[in-house]
Amino acid sequence: METFTLVSMSILLGVLVRWGVSFNSYSGAGKPPMFGDYEAQRHWQEVTYNLPIQEWYFNTTDNDLNYWGLDYPPLTAFHSLLCAHVAKLINPEWVKLLGSRGYESPAHKLFMRATVLAADLLVYIPAVVLYCCNLTNGSTNKKVGTLLCILLYPGLILIDYGHFQYNGLSLGLTLWGVLGLGLGWDALGSLAFSLALNYKQMELYHALPFFCYLLGKCARQGLTGRGLFSLVKIAVTVLVTFALCWLPFLSNPEQALQVLRRIFPVARGLFEDKVANAWCSLNVLIKIRSILSSDSQFYLSFTVTLLAITPSSLKLLKTPTFWQFKLALAGLPPAQRSALGGHLLPPGLHVQHVAVATEGRLADALCSDLAGLPRLQHPPAVCAGALHRGPAPAGGLPQAGRVAACMPAPSGPGPHHPPEVLH
Amino acid sequence: MAAPAESSGWFPALAIAVSLLKCLFINAYHSTDFEVHRNWLAITHSLPVSRWYYENTSEWTLDYPPLFAWFEYGLSQAAVHFDRGMLVVANLNYASPATILFQRLSVVFADLVFIYAVKECCTTVREEKAAKDLLRRPCFVLAVLLLWNFGLFIVDHIHFQYNGFLFGFLLLSVARHLQARHLEGALWFSIVLNLKHINLYVAPAYGIYLLRCFCFAQDNPDGSLRWRSFSPVRFVSLGAVVLSVTAASFGPFVAMGQLPQVLSRLFPFKRGLCHAYWAPNFWALYNVLDKALSVLGVRLGLLDVAGLPKASMTGGLVQEFQHAVLPSVHPPAALLCTLLAMLPALWCVWRRPCGGRCFLRCLVQCALASFMFSWHVHEKAVLLAVLPLSILAVESRRDAGIFLMLATTGHYSLFPLLFTPAEFPIKVLLMLLFTMYSFSALRNLFSGEGSLLHPLEAVYLLGLVAVEVVCEVVFPLSPWQRTLPFVPLLVTSVYCALGVSYSFVRLYVSLLTQEVTEKAKRL
Numbered sequence: 002m003e004t005f006t007l008v009s010m011s012i013l014l015g016v017l018v019r020w021g022v023s024f025n026s027y028s029g030a031g032k033p034p035m036f037g038d039y040e041a042q043r044h045w046q047e048v049t050y051n052l053p054i055q056e057w058y059f060n061t062t063d064n065d066l067n068y069w070g071l072d073y074p075p076l077t078a079f080h081s082l083l084c085a086h087v088a089k090l091i092n093p094e095w096v097k098l099l100g101s102r103g104y105e106s107p108a109h110k111l112f113m114r115a116t117v118l119a120a121d122l123l124v125y126i127p128a129v130v131l132y133c134c135n136l137t138n139g140s141t142n143k144k145v146g147t148l149l150c151i152l153l154y155p156g157l158i159l160i161d162y163g164h165f166q167y168n169g170l171s172l173g174l175t176l177w178g179v180l181g182l183g184l185g186w187d188a189l190g191s192l193a194f195s196l197a198l199n200y201k202q203m204e205l206y207h208a209l210p211f212f213c214y215l216l217g218k219c220a221r222q223g224l225t226g227r228g229l230f231s232l233v234k235i236a237v238t239v240l241v242t243f244a245l246c247w248l249p250f251l252s253n254p255e256q257a258l259q260v261l262r263r264i265f266p267v268a269r270g271l272f273e274d275k276v277a278n279a280w281c282s283l284n285v286l287i288k289i290r291s292i293l294s295s296d297s298q299f300y301l302s303f304t305v306t307l308l309a310i311t312p313s314s315l316k317l318l319k320t321p322t323f324w325q326f327k328l329a330l331a332g333l334p335p336a337q338r339s340a341l342g343g344h345l346l347p348p349g350l351h352v353q354h355v356a357v358a359t360e361g362r363l364a365d366a367l368c369s370d371l372a373g374l375p376r377l378q379h380p381p382a383v384c385a386g387a388l389h390r391g392p393a394p395a396g397g398l399p400q401a402g403r404v405a406a407c408m409p410a411p412s413g414p415g416p417h418h419p420p421e422v423l424h
Numbered sequence: 425m426a427a428p429a430e431s432s433g434w435f436p437a438l439a440i441a442v443s444l445l446k447c448l449f450i451n452a453y454h455s456t457d458f459e460v461h462r463n464w465l466a467i468t469h470s471l472p473v474s475r476w477y478y479e480n481t482s483e484w485t486l487d488y489p490p491l492f493a494w495f496e497y498g499l500s501q502a503a504v505h506f507d508r509g510m511l512v513v514a515n516l517n518y519a520s521p522a523t524i525l526f527q528r529l530s531v532v533f534a535d536l537v538f539i540y541a542v543k544e545c546c547t548t549v550r551e552e553k554a555a556k557d558l559l560r561r562p563c564f565v566l567a568v569l570l571l572w573n574f575g576l577f578i579v580d581h582i583h584f585q586y587n588g589f590l591f592g593f594l595l596l597s598v599a600r601h602l603q604a605r606h607l608e609g610a611l612w613f614s615i616v617l618n619l620k621h622i623n624l625y626v627a628p629a630y631g632i633y634l635l636r637c638f639c640f641a642q643d644n645p646d647g648s649l650r651w652r653s654f655s656p657v658r659f660v661s662l663g664a665v666v667l668s669v670t671a672a673s674f675g676p677f678v679a680m681g682q683l684p685q686v687l688s689r690l691f692p693f694k695r696g697l698c699h700a701y702w703a704p705n706f707w708a709l710y711n712v713l714d715k716a717l718s719v720l721g722v723r724l725g726l727l728d729v730a731g732l733p734k735a736s737m738t739g740g741l742v743q744e745f746q747h748a749v750l751p752s753v754h755p756p757a758a759l760l761c762t763l764l765a766m767l768p769a770l771w772c773v774w775r776r777p778c779g780g781r782c783f784l785r786c787l788v789q790c791a792l793a794s795f796m797f798s799w800h801v802h803e804k805a806v807l808l809a810v811l812p813l814s815i816l817a818v819e820s821r822r823d824a825g826i827f828l829m830l831a832t833t834g835h836y837s838l839f840p841l842l843f844t845p846a847e848f849p850i851k852v853l854l855m856l857l858f859t860m861y862s863f864s865a866l867r868n869l870f871s872g873e874g875s876l877l878h879p880l881e882a883v884y885l886l887g888l889v890a891v892e893v894v895c896e897v898v899f900p901l902s903p904w905q906r907t908l909p910f911v912p913l914l915v916t917s918v919y920c921a922l923g924v925s926y927s928f929v930r931l932y933v934s935l936l937t938q939e940v941t942e943k944a945k946r947l
Contacts, residue, residue, distance in 0.1 A: 002559055016853055017853045111845060
């Protein structure tokens with residue numbers, strides 16, 4: 002069968018499964034007073050639409066930061082603003098300032114699910130298709146198989162279309178970054194990844210491999226000649242992208258600082274709820290959270306994380322090949338698992354992050370380039386081992402589709418549960 | 425005939441994948457048919473058998489044959505463990521989450537019959553040369569065309585019905601006939617006939633074929649009928665099988681003297697010639713012609729406006745209506761037209777049967793003829809022709825072309841069943857998926873023998889996209905939505921009726937030209 006037909010059918014199936022999952026319930030459905038991630042996203046649309054930019058990240062009478070305050074970088078806020086404009090056209094009640102808290106209706110659910118699908122169709126799915134067609138090896142059938150596996154990855158589908166989030170956007174932008182780097186368009190790749198970083202700070206996990214690869218590549222080209230030119234081009238691209246995204250917040254240093262405080266809430270401690278990482282596990286034996294002060298916890302985890310990801314980054318600096326870059330992104334023994342190092346060790350983690358790690362691993366597991374290297378474990382199995390969590394998720398999760406064990410964490414018990422941290 | 429299965433894991437994979445996909449739509453829209461079946465669960469569970477066909481608390485009275493009522497009774501025994509509330513007859517429109525879960529899962533599990541039947545059909549597929557690539561093997565293509573059939577998927581697992589379960593028995597009976605296990609085939613057909621009487625549409629094909637090929641044990645050397653070879657044993661055993669199944673089904677009701685009541689429930693002729701949404705058959709074209717002529721007549725002053733029936737046929741009600749210009753149609757007339765339409769196919773089987781495939785062709789022809797001319801046909805009945813045709817499509821190039829026309833048109837005509845906005849992406853995506861696959865796979869199967877579709881046929885099928893855009897996107901936003909709300913349904917119905925009628929004619933042409941060429945060969 003022709004490649005076009007196979008690819009189209011894979012995309013159709015991927016979108017069909019996504020939309021099927023979206024029929025089911027979302028995070029915090031029918032659970033006042035806080036509801037869940039769905040309400041958080043709706044609330045951000047309300048805040049960004051009705052309030053001036055200067056007030057988005059600040060605690061004001063109209064913007065109670067305790068009720069799902071914005072804690073993502075500015076690009077998320079702009080995306081929410083865009084969605085809010087569309088929402089206003091359809092039904093202004095959905096984004097009415099203070100009056101739309103906890104708004105739930107079938108039409109609204111359809112709208113919100115449609116925004117997730119639109120983001121996926123525009124950003125994530127094209128990136129996956131181009132990646133599988135251009136940057137994987139093997140026969141057409143193998144490429145389509147890879148494509149199908151990535152598109153049907155349950156973790157991302159369940160979190161984005163069930164629980165409700167926009168991980169497809171940030172992962173998609175990162176994948177565009179990987180695509181750019183793989184095709185030799187370093188500046189465009191850096192642009193895409195900078196956008197991803199400005200969408201979700203979680204992408205910092207992937208930042209070091211990007212940085213080391215590009216730096217190593219420029220160094221290889223000769224830091225006095227072409228290399229310097231490439232370096233400057235990349236640096237300018239990144240700086241301009243950041244500047245454009247943060248432009249409204251650069252007029253006043255207090256604005257920028259407040260945004261940073263919101264997106265890196267280190268005051269919240271090493272981890273929250275139950276999470277599959279080293280600190281949570283260690284906490285069972287040694288109660289770190291009670292022994293160390295909040296600041297010490299931060300410094301400890303920062304140091305250990307840095308130590309864990311240094312070896313693979315150094316290797317990448319020395320041999321900046323695209324293959325090495327992919328390995329660093331995904332993490333592979335014997336090199337320290339960069340992303341998983343980031344996943345396992347930094348403070349205030351939530352399980353959705355594993356989607357980031359397993360995406361890279363998933364793609365690489367199917368790469369025939371890996372012949373000769375230890376085969377990556379099947380990601381869902383890794384997830385199953387890593388993700389065993391406490392109580393079964395509340396009824397807000399879809400019944401069907403629990404194929405892989407990669408399940409999102411529950412919204413958590415307790416009336417005053419602060420919003421998810423770095424998710 | 426059956427291909428060796430080097431790696432037979434693909435069939436379970438296809439079956440499990442589609443079953444899991446079905447589970448994703450548990451919480452999707454379901455039609456009133458959901459309440460119909462819940463009501464039948466309640467009736468069969470809570471009431472004695474003598475009341476089953478008299479109960480009318482709900483408007484959705486039991487109108488399937490008794491064997492299906494027994495099936496619902498069996499299901500209700502399991503339903504007890506999910507939610508007893510659904511088994512109370514008075515709980516009209518009861519749809520608790522447990523009820524929905526139970527009913528949806530019951531359809532998915534009942535589909536196991538269908539999966540088994542598809543497996544059997546795949547073993548009967550003839551493969552001239554065993555292709556190395558799994559995707560190019562006829563049995564694989566057939567399995568996908570049947571297991572992942574668009575029409576069956578959305579009618580059963582979203583709209584809500586048990587057609588997969590029923591088609592399982594029908595296809596199993598077809599497979600048995602293709603394997604020359606005729607008594608067993610007759611048994612399965614009797615069962616499905618007693619489960620849903622719509623299968624009467626294809627009963628003549630069974631009757632003629634079994635009489636000709638099973639009861640008359642041998643043919644003359646030139647292929648004509650040898651009257652002397654009539655085998656009373658076979659005839660009686662066939663009769664015994666059919667009668668025993670029918671007796672098990674209707675027996676209790678005959679004993680209670682309720683047969684007239686049961687029959688009146690099964691054949692409600694008070695319903696009009698067409699359903700509220702016209703099935704894309706001959707009568708849809710007939711109605712439109714009548715409407716056009718009446719409008720023309722009024723314009724030209726040949727007809728008196730006052731004498732015309734008001735808003736007939738398109739008002740969305742299922743009562744009997746009169747035609748304005750053309751003669752009105754009554755049930756006997758429809759029956760006559762149906763029988764006349766089936767006759768040539770039955771005659772071909774009687775005169776010169778060529779084994780199981782001839783029978784299958786006749787079955788498809790009878791199903792389509794009934795769809796075209798019967799009284800009060802539902803658009804879902806097109807599946808009765810499409811599914812068996814899939815078996816022929818993977819073996820013959822000509823049939824593949826007809827299948828593509830009929831399946832695509834027939835499936836598109838099911839679109840109005842899912843009219844909610846949330847389900848819109850589902851029907852479009854699934855339709856594109858199935859259509860893309862069927863075109864690509866069949867083209868690959870018959871590559872090198874020319875294209876499967878005539879350019880005009882391809883243009884017609886592309887026109888379906890335009891019809892969809894106009895009916896579901898453009899029209900609702902136009903000012904006529906309020907004044908002429910039935911227009912999208914009308915346009916869909918008539919446009920699809922053209923395609924279905926064309927397929928009907930093409931099937932006959934291919935059947936009769938085959939007859940002629942065979943006659944010429946013999947001379």
